[in-house]
Amino acid sequence: MDEGSISLNTWPEIAKAENEHRRELVLQGGNIDKRIQSSGGLHPGVYSLTLLNYLEISQCPSLNEISENIRNLSHLQSLILCRNKLASVPVTIGELKSLKVLDLSVNDLHDLPAEICLLSELTTLNVSCNSIISLPDGLSQCPKLSNINVSKNALTRLPDDLYSSKLDLLSAVIASENEIEELSGEICSLPALKVLDLSNNKLNEIPAELADCPKLKEINFRGNKLKDKRLEKMMNGCQTKSILDYLRAGGRGKGKGKQDDGAEKAEGAKNVSKPKKASKQKSKKVAEEVDELNRMIVRVLHVSESPNTISVKVSSAVKDVRPYIVCCIVKGMNLRPGNALKRFLVLQTKLHDDVCAKRTTATIASHDLQALKGPLLYDARPRDSLKIVPLGRKEMKAVDLMRQLQQEADEQRKQKRRQNVSGLHKYLQLLDGKEHYPCLVDAEDHVISFPPITNSDKTKIKKTTTELFLEVTSPTSLQICKDVMDTVIVKMAELNKFTLEQKEEPGSDGEADPPPDPSAGNQATTAELIIQQVRIVDTEENLKVVYPSKTDLNCDDVNLTVIR
Incomplete structure (x- = not known):
């Protein structure tokens, strides 16, 4: 199609964008996918919209290629091609010199063209959920790169130039669920790095130089089998600062970061042996301090000790929707201070x-346990009949909530002129194509939870909440539910201890603090958590799971003491 002309069979979205000289075009979902399938590909008119600075083509399983004519869209700043079936990316993508955001997530890509490294304005690269074996060398030619997500691929290594000091704006590297075997000590060359996620890879060592990243705030190495078993346990339960302190001190004497190396050199060669000894003592001392700082107590209360506890019955209707759930009750979480x-x-x-x-x-x-009326039912109901009072909203049907959230997401994209959306809008695609929605319902048939989207406003927790009812649901496996719940409880224990140590004054968050609650007991003087078991049964009262069982909360955290 010649530029400026509109053929009779041009898609209405493309014609409208051309006629109104629009800068943004979004093509997504089932209707677009049907057109792509029937016409054998994307309408070529897209590539004549040279004024576009935002283009999104997503959720189209029939889209397996993008034309090399993508080069015509020279003003593009955001190109979103997620949740399709792209098998390749044209090399002409390197000619999009204004491109800042490139999202190729959830496709069928096995590699990326080297020309991506020519995108000098690129700030965000998302290629997660593909089958990419290696990243192209040359990413250091993208000096403005700040976020890179390569999770859920088949990478065995990160390219050497990803550690380049030229990437002085790179703040987040997400590379979870790959086959990465080594993390280079050159990681400390990234001065802006704040978030590093290499969970569920094949690492056996973590370089001590990681502690020399000046702005590092969040790390995740869970699911890696490390040689240093103490460090592996810390990765599962401790705060980032504690882990970095441990690495900085050299772990169990296996090395130390550059800061310690510099101090050692300053002492002179004749004193080399003394700093080494001091380093080992420091390592031991830091490890002991870490243990003491993070020591936490969790007491498990057996279901037989709480005859009035809430039970959860699971309907067979959830089998094909979201079949797995575990629950428990948590007492002793102090939410009042600051x-x-x-x-x-x-x-x-x-x-x-x-x-x-x-x-x-x-x-x-x-949920606030006091706002629940048991027994509870975990069910799946038709999307048109399920009703909920979502957090911060009025009661509505689930299908209307999803429609409203989709409209809000579209508006967010238009206002911010980028693909990212916040809040609940990020999770809408997780229920695509579902005719029945999962829900947790109380004894009065009120929906208190609509996973994975939102909870009910009726049971939301607040400062006065002293007992919490926790649920974890999964479409994948029961063990994932248990593992996630383990992590939640460990993090809650850690957070509760931090709250106690902070000794925050009432109202220190700028809001009026609730009046004292005599029933809260000794919450202000102890960080101990009590976890009360909850039984999950089927409709015939057969036990499906009870959490926490004897095999749960065995997370190998050296600082967690579980009393059963």
């Missing part, structure tokens, strides 16, 4: 992004 509640909510968000892989493998929900 920012304690806010920290707990932030913790859930981080866990959803981290161990729950953005809610794709599991979803966590927390």
Whole structure:
């Protein structure tokens, strides 16, 4: 199609974008996919929209290629091609000199063209959920790169120039669920690195130089079998600062970061043996301090000791929707002081992004136990009949909520002119194509949870909450539910201890603190958590799972003491 002309069979979205000189075009979902399938590919008119700075073509399983004419869209700043079936990327993508955001996630890619390294304005690269074996060398030619996500691929290594000091804006590297065997000590060359996720790879060592990354705030190495078993245990339960302190001190005397090397050289060659001895003593001391700082107590209360505990019955209707669930009751979590509640909510968000892989493998929900009326039913109901009072919203049908969230997501993209959306909008695609939605229902048939989207406003936790009901659901496996719940409880114990040690004053978060609750007991003087078991049964009362069982909460955290 000649530029500026509109043929009779041009897709209406393309014609509208051309007629109105639009800068943004979004083509996604079933209707677009049917057109691609019937016409044998994407309409060529897309490549004549030279004014576009945002183009999204997503959720189209029939789309397996993009034309080399993509080079015509020279003003593109964001190119979103996620959730399709692309098998390759044209080399002409390197001619998009204004491109800042490139999202190729959830496709069928096995490699990337080297020409991607010519995108000098690129800030965000997302190629997660593909089958990529290696990344092209030359990423250091993208000096503005700040976020790279290569998770869920088949990488055996990260390219050497990803550690280049030229990438002085690179703040997040997400490379979980690959086959990576080694992390270079040159990682400390990245001055802006804040987030590093190499969970579920094949690493056996973590370089001590990692501790020399000046801005590193979040690390995740869970699921790697490390030679240093103490470090492996710390990775599963300790805060980033404690882990970096351990690495900085040399672990168990196996080496140390550059800061210690510099101090050693300053002492002179004749004193080499003395600093080495001091380093070993420092390592031991830091390890002991880490142990003491993070020591936590969790007491398990057996279901037989709590005859009035809430039980959960599972309907057979969830089998083909979201079949797995575990629950428990947590007592002793102190949410009253200062920012304690806010920290707990932030913790859930981080866990959803981290161990729950953005809610794709599991979803966590927390409720105020006092607002629940048991027994509970875990069910799947038609999308048109399921109703819920979502957090911060009025009661509505689930299908209307999903439609409203989709509209909000589209509006967010238009306003921010980028592909990222925040809040619940990130998870809408997880229920694509589902005619029945999973839900947790109380004894009065009120829906209190609609995973993986939202909880009910009726049971939301607040500062006055003293007992929590936790649920973890998964479409994948029961063990994932248990593993996630283990992590949640360990992190809650860690957070509770931190809250106690902070000794925050009431109202220190800028909000009025609730009046003292006499029933809260000794929450202000102890960080101990009590975890009360919850039974999950089928509709005939046959036991499916009880959590935590004897095999749960065995997370090898050296600082966690579980009393059963």
